[in-house]
Amino acid sequence: MMSRIAKRKGSRRGFTLLELTISLVVGALFMIGMLPLVRMAATRGTDMQLQVRDVIELQSLVERLSAWNAQNDVVAMKAALGGPGAKTGIGQLGDFYLHSADYIYFDGSDTAQTTNGVTALLNVRVGLSPTGPSLSKVFGNL
Secondary structure, three states: OHHHHHHHHHHOOOOOHHHHHHHHHHHHHHHHHHHHHHHHHHHHHHHHHHHHHHHHHHHHHHHHHHHHHOOOOHHHHHHHHOOOOOEEEEHHHEEEEEEEEEEEEEOOOOOEEEEOOOOOEEEEEEEOOOOOOEEEEEEEOO
């Protein structure tokens, strides 16, 4: 009876070198497969933070344009903004790119249409870069 107990204890030695090697190789393969995903997650996290920062800056610019519009009518505003594509710097507004500034009117189907004539509505689209994201706002004389 004692010899059976001694045999059982002696046969329980732990993991073999082969089992440990296989475990380490499989773990290393999983880690190699996970590295691109970790890199992508880190990069996208940074991209999202930059996009949020840009959106906040654009929203702030549009709010400053709204406050500036309260002091000017749309005709003076369009003249001060200049032409599309150029970087503009207007006092308290700071530097920005004007993507478009067009007078608009709404047709019978409530669709905005551009016009060359002066109407009471001015659609201004601004951005922080010439080809990047932009925000649009309609200004009017009340």
